[in-house]
Amino acid sequence: MSNTEQITAYSLYNKQAKERTKINPLAGVYPDLPNKKYQIIYADPPWDYGGKMQYDKSVIKNENIGFEKEIFLSSASFKYPTVKLNQLKELKVQNITADDCILFMWTTGPQMANSIELAEAWGFEYKTVAFVWDKMVHNPGRYTLSQTEFVLAFKHGRFPQPRGARNVRQMITVPRKEHSQKPLEVIAGITQMFPEQSKIELFARNNYTGWDNWGLEVPNSKVDIFSQFEMEQKKDELQIKLAL
Numbered sequence: 001m002s003n004t005e006q007i008t009a010y011s012l013y014n015k016q017a018k019e020r021t022k023i024n025p026l027a028g029v030y031p032d033l034p035n036k037k038y039q040i041i042y043a044d045p046p047w048d049y050g051g052k053m054q055y056d057k058s059v060i061k062n063e064n065i066g067f068e069k070e071i072f073l074s075s076a077s078f079k080y081p082t083v084k085l086n087q088l089k090e091l092k093v094q095n096i097t098a099d100d101c102i103l104f105m106w107t108t109g110p111q112m113a114n115s116i117e118l119a120e121a122w123g124f125e126y127k128t129v130a131f132v133w134d135k136m137v138h139n140p141g142r143y144t145l146s147q148t149e150f151v152l153a154f155k156h157g158r159f160p161q162p163r164g165a166r167n168v169r170q171m172i173t174v175p176r177k178e179h180s181q182k183p184l185e186v187i188a189g190i191t192q193m194f195p196e197q198s199k200i201e202l203f204a205r206n207n208y209t210g211w212d213n214w215g216l217e218v219p220n221s222k223v224d225i226f227s228q229f230e231m232e233q234k235k236d237e238l239q240i241k242l243a244l
């Protein structure tokens with residue numbers, strides 16, 4: 001490496017990054033989708049960040065000094081296989097879309113434009129930002145330190161009827177947990193808004209009562225949806241009971 005070439009986590013940790021990158025175990029790209037139509041589709045795509053890593057160089061004063069120290073490295077592709085936009089567009093969401101359907105899609109600032117492009121390719125029209133998640137801690141960011149993620153709402157056909165709750169709040173302020181784990185407030189809120197509609201979660205990691213759940217990591221047994229707030233309440237109740 002020449003003296004003028006900038007030393008970065010990428011140049012030093014590429015080997016480690018390659019070893020840690022998760023590979024899709026399927027022969028094809030996707031598991032089969034259910035043979036059913038849904039009025040509510042909730043998706044958290046495994047966005048591809050081009051192998052982009054987050055690394056903690058907060059201890060490093062100068063860009064080119066101090067990388068010999070073991071530094072924290074993280075990337076979505078170390079946690080699960082990621083999928084490029086063109087391949088995401090190939091998922092046959094049209095086959096499971098009811099005539100009247102709302103798509104709720106998780107996105108991040110850098111993936112915002114891709115999310116709209118993807119939903120349009122799946123046959124939906126962009127409507128609004130349904131949820132904003134304030135993670136209460138920040139990640140590194142190229143422009144500002146990033147602290148929020150978003151759930152965009154898209155529509156196909158008309159708004160599914162009958163409507164449920166109309167008082168679900170857009171802003172969700174709950175601390176970030178494991179990497180890419182989303183707050184249950186969102187799926188709980190969508191369930192309250194659309195209690196009677198057929199619902200599926202795409203790229204799911206849980207298997208919720210009242211929903212169909214699809215993805216590479218969906219467990220067999222169903223669990224009830226409790227928001228993080230409800231979980232805290234249950235924990236408090238249990239602690240009071242144990243203390244009595």
Ligand SMILES: C[S@@+](CC[C@H](N)C(=O)[O-])C[C@H]1O[C@@H](n2cnc3c(N)ncnc32)[C@H](O)[C@@H]1O
Nearest residue numbers: 029044046080081180181182203205215216217
């Ligand atoms: C962003 S994570 C979803 C996180 C989830 N919403 C949560 O709160 O825990 C994306 C998920 O998509 C899954 N996935 C990746 N590639 C996939 C594929 N080709 N087909 C189906 N699921 C895939 C990953 O295994 C991962 O579970």
